Amino acid sequence: MKSTEAGTGRSLSAGSRLQMAYRVFKGAFFFGRKGLVIWDSWEMWVMQIFITPIAQMGFFAFLSVYLRYPLSETQFIVIGNALQAMSFSAVFAVANITSQDKWQGTLPSTMVTPANRVALFIGRAWFQVLLSALIAAAGLLYAATIFGVSFANADYLGIAAVVMLTAIAMTTFGLLISAVGLYMRTALIVANVFLFVTLLLSGVNFPVSVLPGWLQPVSWAIPLTYGTEAVREAIAGTSLLGLLPLLGWEALDALLVMVAGYAVFAGFESLARRTGRFEEY
Template identity: 45%
Template sequence: MSILGSLRIFVSSAVFSFRAQFGWLYPPMWLTMKLIMSLSQMAFFVFVGQFLVTTGNASTNIIAYIAIGNAVQALSWNTVFSVINITSHDKWDGTLPLLLATPAHRLPLFIGRAMMHVFDGMVSVAISFAYAVFLFGVNLGNADILALIAVVFLTALTMSGFGLLIGGFAFYFRNPLVFANIFTFILLIFCGVNFPVQSLPQPLQLISYIFPLTYGVDAARQAIAGATLSAIAPLLSQMVVVGFISIILGYSFFRSFEHIARKTGNIEAV
């Protein structure tokens, strides 16, 4: 297949996968969720942090630490939850047989499903940072804004790869939405969103680094502290590698599922 043909499949898959969610999620509801979910999650953890400060169990720096972590983590609702949810709707809405019947090349078709959610996730992060600055006093005066934008984009991109990995694995189950819920909240525990990864038991720290978000949250905090893009490049490189591996594994799951589904003739129940 030509490059232009693959690009057309990629763009079509990206656009239609994103538009499909508005079959059940109306734009006003989508906007309301985007505004409220980021604020409610951030406020909950920030207020927990403020309680720790008032009781003398934490320094005041923890407020900014938590707010920044939750601002970056906000993109996981788009890049993980929503991307996995595509698999659910393929099964529930009866579009999965059509997807498997198309002669389109599978790789751009598979990767394209997540791409609009990359930019949607970046919008979520921008809204969350507005809350962090104007409501919770996070200071961006020393931030390298270009480095921060690069961090957010790469984090959204690699987390979409992680979403494709879990979404590809979830093809094998009747209700993929279960995995969307599980992994969205696992990220809050393992990725240094509200407390340092080093606070976890040693074996769990190793698990933290299989998630691209761990590198993204760390890099975002460094960029806000004034680190340049070159200074955080090693972190970003590790994150890109993890994201690339996630996409390859997710695509492998997808092709394996397709093979099994064709062999058994039992697509939705596989």
């Protein structure tokens, strides 16, 4: 379908298309913050930034202490869980966007707008990217203060790069899941499962190499797997330059996920238009 200026029927130039996409993005950015009811309460912030990360880090750290693992293993677990803590905001909350659209019955009205879809959904997800990065940073702070992980040799620039890239990459994963969720009655189940699957598959609590061989490719499809490895290296002192190969793979992975998400979404939109149903899935 060709984009046309409303009312004139005239095709848009590339420049004004971009401008319009920007406007949609800007509008959606603020919607992303305001529209998500779950971020409306301060309790939710407390829970996501303090309670859940600390509790989860504590659970697995205590378990490793109980099993008499050496300190280095416990720290491995603590750092992994610190980064994984962002999954809720990056994956679950992002998937929640489409779910809420469906519940509130606003999906058709979103779908009938000529707004650029990519701009719309990425605009909504941006807030989650920032929040995810913040949560991971908070997790690393707990690792240093509560769980005694040493940051003496840490390369902070490297850590910042890993956290930011992982937040973006995991949010694209959230978008993919929300696109898949369009076909189902709710995306939240998938998102919920995914929230926990990363604990097992993404090198959060033990290296990927421990997993059965057939599972390992799945691990490397999830951006977080690169992130946990890279953040541990950065804390151990590897410079940003040294991290580049890992980060490059993570970026490539995120790009593939994004393309897949867009394809799924476009497919759904055309299916929904053919059948005239938006809300039954």
